[in-house]
Amino acid sequence: MSTTYTIPVGPVHVGLKEPVTAWLELDGERIVSARVRPGAIHRGIEFMARERNPIQVIYLSERICGICSFSHVMCFIRAVEDLANLSVPVRAQYIRTLVLELERVHSHLLWAGVACYTIGFDSAFHLGMQLRERVMDVLELLSGNRVNYGVATFGGVRWDVTPQLDKAIREMIRYYRREFTPFREIVMEDPVAQARMRNVGVLTREDAVCYSATGPTARASGLRVDLRKSSPYEAYADIPVEPVVPQDYFDAARGDVLDRFAVRVLEVYQSLDILEKALDGLPEGPFVAEPNLNKVLVSLKKAEGTGWGIIEAPRGDDTHAVHLKGGDDNVFWWKVRAPTYANAVSWPVMFRGNELADAPLIINSIDPCISCMERMMVTGSSAGVVTKAELLKRCRQKTFDLKARGFERGVER
């Protein structure tokens, strides 16, 4: 008779970038069943937006995610532009595309490094981190920041592409074409890395459809989905983008972690091509429709309605919906659906039949962004809504109780 036991991976775990808990039911090393419990890092950003005007929310939306910050900004701005019918100059659209692709390069490089770290391949991890520095330098040259760029604004962008930046980006493209290939070969042709990633965390094509996977996770399962092709936004209409699917490059799409790795790695090359085309096609003209933010704010105050912004973030489809009320300064409501929200549903399917050793790799394989995903939900009347004062009172009461009972018994498991 085999007995199973339960092991938590998380909430705080060396192999995970952000807090999430996977309770794994194990038989020896084999995973029998898995239950994923997020909820450790909810920040209430959507709620915070209701006390801010749309221009302030741009910088709030930038803080949703540290890696795909620009994708969230773009989503929010496109949603507001959608509802207020703001026009964007073509040059600004190209610059937005440039930054989106720079961010994709950055995000995929970071993920590839972290995936190597998760399988204990520290040398490749450090190599990946080093490669990533170059794109961060370019982003810093553009915006002055490494992570939250603060580039986009309503009706355009805040920073123009200077000849110096143009040169830097072209140099970066050459650098990656030269230096990234060795990294890809080191990892994808390494027997140990192949043993760890091949046939691990398989998400079949059918499951990917059923569980509505998005982005590289869906593409690794063989689905030709890419919003840059199916519903082009910004400058993507001028630049043809083909979804990267493993069956085009290898014999078949297996939907395992190695395929997800391959898709992301190949997308880096694709992004470099897009960057080059965007730089070549960069039109002259203004880079922002209305530089005076007060005027923009006044026009947004009059706007009323719901706007949508949907773009292909590095991790999948990012969707924002914004509602503004006429005459109201602040955002009335704002809904963010980060790509992880869709991809995380596939975790229990991916865990099936794998081992404990694979668990952190499987969690990381969808490139999760837990804090983008966390949502609070009040269900039914039993839980009720607790006010801040009540919460404070309860916290104090708990401390008093702990002290009264003594610390020793307080922490008794």
Add this chain to the structure above:
Amino acid sequence: MTSIFILCLKIFVGVALLALVVVLALLFDGADRIVHARMQRRVGPPLLQPVYDIVKLMGKENIVPRRASRFFFTLAPWLALVVTLMIFLYIPVGSRAVLGTEGDMILIVYLLAMGGVVMAVGGFAGGNPIANIGAGREVTLMMSYEFPLAMVISTMAWVAYRSGMPGPPFSLETFASVSVWKAVGEVGDVGLVCLFLSLVFIVPGEIGKGPMDIPEAKTEILDGLIIEYSGVNLALLKLTFALRSFAISTFVTSLFVPVSLAGLLGVGGFFVAVFDFLFFWVKVFIVQMIFVTLMRTSFGRLKIWQASQFYVMRVAGLSLTGMILLSLDIMAR
């Protein structure tokens, strides 16, 4: 009277050697970390970082989990350290070992295995399910690599016995004094290379680093075996890990690299012992760089069943090939 004098001398030399070995093991560990970092294009910690770590941990609180079996949990690090230190008494530094006449290769292999078992016991005693997984992995790994290791050692002893190398076949001093590479022919050399390569793969398992960093896999089971250890106990375990890498390197050095600097330079007399003593550590350093640092830089971590399969099928096959080639070489004479 003489026997008491020899006993006192052996105790003195033994204590001095162990003190030296502890210092050297930590220094080599620091060097390993620097070279490892440089190969990854990082700067790396200062050379004395392992020493700082140990000193700091020594001053930290020693926590025993409430659910742990206190006796075994506390005993394990001490026993592991003592057992690992004992290995050095049987390793010929230069040409002679302190207790060379009292123990041989079989004892060394047992002591190495015992160190692993003791740490696994400590892991099981911690009462943490993650430590239990780590301990289970350690034992599984041990069962996998002991077979090829035993094959390597028995083949070496058989070679020493049949090729007429002076001294008892299982004694390391025999291999330290006469080069095993010269004792066999060309086919035998290929066999020896096979055995040497088997050891290259066995060593990471023995010390749990690189591709065999499975019992302590940081990103999977959060340092597994040692997850519940803290303070002095953790310091002892860290020291044990450093000593294990060092011990296995000295073992491989004595077995396969019996190059004598005094012999090369043609010095005689008193200097033979001094030169060989100093040169021995240089050899150990090189061996450790190849067997430990290079291996752990080059590969990611395998899964436990993959590692087990690798040892039972591939490495065992490799050592068996070595055994057959050496047998052919010796039989053909």
